Amino acid sequence: MSFESNEYFDGNVKSIAFQTATLPATVGxxxxxxxxxxxxxxxxxxxxxxxxxxxxxxxTEWKTFNAGETFEVEANSSFDVKVTVQTAYLCLYKx
Numbered sequence: 001m002s003f004e005s006n007e008y009f010d011g012n013v014k015s016i017a018f019q020t021a022t023l024p025a026t027v028g029x030x031x032x033x034x035x036x037x038x039x040x041x042x043x044x045x046x047x048x049x050x051x052x053x054x055x056x057x058x059x060t061e062w063k064t065f066n067a068g069e070t071f072e073v074e075a076n077s078s079f080d081v082k083v084t085v086q087t088a089y090l091c092l093y094k095x
Contacts, residue, residue, distance in 0.1 A: 009035055015091075023092045030083045038078045041093040046070040050087030055080040 004017040006026075013035060015028030030052070045052075046069070053064045054071055057078045065071050073079050 009033070020092065023094060025093065026091045028089055028091075030081070030087045030089070032083050032086065035081045035083070036078055037081065039073050039075055041095045042075045043073045044070055044092040044094070045073065046090045048088040048090055050083070050085045052087055052089070053082040053084070 006015050006017065006028075007013070008015075012031040012033055013028060015026040017024065017026045019025070027048075030050075045065075047065050047067050049067050051064055051066045052071075053062050055062045056073065062082070063071070
């Protein structure tokens with residue numbers, strides 16, 4: 001088994017993909033900034049350290065998730081993220 005590393009947004013977001021016992025996943029870090037992510041699969045994103053302020057596609061309201069909290073994103077959608085401190089996350093993908 002090998003891990004797949006990815007970098008996004010000029011290296012400001014880095015992740016390592018792996019397979020959990022039940023679902024594919026990534027664990028990664030985000031540098032301070034604002035980003036927009038697209039989704040192919042349904043995602044469960046848990047903040048491990050730091051916080052993420054999230055706005056779902058088509059919505060105007062932002063919601064902050066702190067360490068230990070999880071949010072979900074529909075497949076074939078997108079979400080905006082504001083990162084105010086370096087943040088680590090775990091994301092599970094349900095196909």
